[in-house]
Amino acid sequence: MANRLLEVSNLSVAYGDVRALWGVSIHVDQGTIVAIVGANGAGKSTLLRAISGIVRAQEGEIKLSDNSLVGRPPEDIARLGIAHVPEGRGLFRHMTVLENLELGAFQPKARPRLREGIDKAYALFPRLKERAHQKAGSLSGGEQQMLAIARAVMSDPALLILDEPSLGLSPLVVRQMFTLIQTLHSQGVTILLVEQNIHQALKVADYGFVLKTGEVAMQGTGRDLLANPEIQKAYMGVLE
Amino acid sequence: MTEIPSLQVLLQLTVNGILGGAMYGVAAVGLSLIFGTMRLIFLAQGAMIILAAYFVRALFQGLGIDPFLSLPIVITVGAGVGWLIYQGLFRRAAAMEDRNVSLLIAVGLMFLVQNLMTVIWGGNTAGVVTSYTASGIGAFGIRMSFTRSIGFLIAIAGTALVMLFLKKTLVGKAVRAASEDMTSAALLGISPHRVNAIAFSIGLALAGAAGVAVATTFPFNPFAGFVFSLKALVALAIGGIGNVAGALAGGIILGLIEAYVQYFISGGWTNAFGYGVFLLVLMLKPEGLFSRPYKKA
Ligand SMILES: Nc1ncnc2c1ncn2[C@@H]1O[C@H](COP(=O)(O)OP(=O)(O)OP(=O)(O)O)[C@@H](O)[C@H]1O
Ligand SMILES: [Mg+2]
Numbered sequence: 001m002a003n004r005l006l007e008v009s010n011l012s013v014a015y016g017d018v019r020a021l022w023g024v025s026i027h028v029d030q031g032t033i034v035a036i037v038g039a040n041g042a043g044k045s046t047l048l049r050a051i052s053g054i055v056r057a058q059e060g061e062i063k064l065s066d067n068s069l070v071g072r073p074p075e076d077i078a079r080l081g082i083a084h085v086p087e088g089r090g091l092f093r094h095m096t097v098l099e100n101l102e103l104g105a106f107q108p109k110a111r112p113r114l115r116e117g118i119d120k121a122y123a124l125f126p127r128l129k130e131r132a133h134q135k136a137g138s139l140s141g142g143e144q145q146m147l148a149i150a151r152a153v154m155s156d157p158a159l160l161i162l163d164e165p166s167l168g169l170s171p172l173v174v175r176q177m178f179t180l181i182q183t184l185h186s187q188g189v190t191i192l193l194v195e196q197n198i199h200q201a202l203k204v205a206d207y208g209f210v211l212k213t214g215e216v217a218m219q220g221t222g223r224d225l226l227a228n229p230e231i232q233k234a235y236m237g238v239l240e
Numbered sequence: 241m242t243e244i245p246s247l248q249v250l251l252q253l254t255v256n257g258i259l260g261g262a263m264y265g266v267a268a269v270g271l272s273l274i275f276g277t278m279r280l281i282f283l284a285q286g287a288m289i290i291l292a293a294y295f296v297r298a299l300f301q302g303l304g305i306d307p308f309l310s311l312p313i314v315i316t317v318g319a320g321v322g323w324l325i326y327q328g329l330f331r332r333a334a335a336m337e338d339r340n341v342s343l344l345i346a347v348g349l350m351f352l353v354q355n356l357m358t359v360i361w362g363g364n365t366a367g368v369v370t371s372y373t374a375s376g377i378g379a380f381g382i383r384m385s386f387t388r389s390i391g392f393l394i395a396i397a398g399t400a401l402v403m404l405f406l407k408k409t410l411v412g413k414a415v416r417a418a419s420e421d422m423t424s425a426a427l428l429g430i431s432p433h434r435v436n437a438i439a440f441s442i443g444l445a446l447a448g449a450a451g452v453a454v455a456t457t458f459p460f461n462p463f464a465g466f467v468f469s470l471k472a473l474v475a476l477a478i479g480g481i482g483n484v485a486g487a488l489a490g491g492i493i494l495g496l497i498e499a500y501v502q503y504f505i506s507g508g509w510t511n512a513f514g515y516g517v518f519l520l521v522l523m524l525k526p527e528g529l530f531s532r533p534y535k536k537a
Contacts, residue, residue: 052427078429090424092417102410103417107429111410155429 002029005190006159011060013050020046022214033191035201038211044194045087048163052084053077079107081158089148093137097128097147100136104154121150142173161192178204202226248381253499259388261495262395265488266450267472269399270443272487276419277439278334280342284350286468288444291353292451293460294361297368307368307456308390318448319441326440334436357462367459391453398449399488402442419482474518480528489530
């Protein structure tokens, strides 16, 4: 069996009185791409936020390898090896492309590789090199998403978390985005991917979970879920 | 005030305004940094400046250390005190959604420091008089006080160093990043507490620098700090929150306004004009004169 990297068990999260997750369990194996899909408001972002420590888990356990993440602040969780590209990308819009990349290597263990990481990012995204001294906020939507991902991999994370990377991008750029995700995967990066673009996401994913109003409604390999008539009826019809 | 002033008088007023305004500027730079990461108006900044001035006086009178030479000591102590103030007083409140708690702590600290200074040094006006206090530099019929000129240089150098730190070092960039988006910064492993503590350290190191400048140029008393905080706030509003160079420029503009108003209208009106400009700027250009406009949403 593959190496279990992330294990979320029985996780419940609430915003005040409003409960967003009800006993959710998911897992991500080393070296795989795992997709979380589901409708608006299903709790996908909440699940990611709980993993990276932005929202508190009410109940349940989150483990990265042997480290429990529950109750730790986001900066500690980042240092343990989780790089979370949030919904909306979380770029520092008034700082330059290069500065954003540099901050991706802020963690002490990543700092010695800062130069090397930037060279790698430029090789992967030549566009970012051309725009190095431009403000991040002046980039196009696609370029911004590339920058957010490039910044996240600067720390050489154990797990890369992407929240709707294709949001707001044109179909062509969406395709580039999924190619990029596969490139990173082939370089050995483990990826947890949240997407509304269910078809594309399940196509690249080794394994997938379907969230429905805060609970895991279905799970299986990407291929099985794609072929599942229930999913085709419930989601593809609406979203494609 | 009825005469038409000579060019020389105008130049002299301008010089006075710039030299005096730079003091407000450094105070404002400190406020700007702390506001940047914590979204807190640190109203005790002025009181801390006066406290630093008393410290400079104590070093001078007690140990015979020249006020300008005491600068490294005062800055270092200021940075340490800033770190302690954050860790001791603000750390818990900084994690809370409600910024009012932090603001109340700042106000409480201001009153505490004011009262401690009154108890220790008395409420009378104090000053530091050295052999060079009265000396000046003259050129083209304009006279610049020596101490004010040095104070001005301290303000410029302090601001320049802070800007270099923010632009050139990775930690400085992390401070800017956290000022822009604390959650995204934390997701990169940047600790909010560390960034806040750094902002406080630098803010109070600048209060130390301003304290040296104040001690050598103005007579001061324990209650002068609050007005200083207000003027720094005006400078901050003019310059634009989160803009270090703008904060210094805002201070200098306020100094110029005060110098002109004092000469052409009367000394009694200077503060009224200063606060008037404050409100006017906030009404017409709330992002400050030198900053990018706020984005809606
Ligand atoms: N900060 C918040 N405060 C209160 N409720 C929230 C907050 N964030 C999310 N929620 C609620 O929690 C539920 C799950 O939201 P979440 O953002 O996790 O959904 P999502 O699956 O990511 O949706 P989308 O596809 O639209 O991004 C929703 O009902 C939402 O209204
Ligand atoms: Mg979401």
